[in-house]
């Protein structure tokens with residue numbers, strides 16, 4: 001049951017939705033496909049980072065720059081970034 005004043009993940013995503021001008025985006029990386037080339041981190045270091053294993057991870061899920069996310073998706077050589 002939901003109580004008054006309680007925030008949920010849906011609420012947080014709604015805030016992100018509003019901050020991004022109406023487009024709800026959450027970067028998702030298919031770690032099994034990632035080659036660790038680092039292009040996504042170079043494109044948007046606020047959102048992507050290579051972990052200690054050399055695989056890209058998402059470090060910022062809300063309020064992601066839409067243009068940079070599109071660029072990262074386009075540049076990924078194995079097409080393993082998507083919008084969740």
Ligand code: SF4
Pocket residue numbers: 029033034035036037038039040041055056075076077078079080081
């Ligand atoms: S651009 Fe794609 S393959 Fe390269 S590190 Fe990022 S997610 Fe991995």
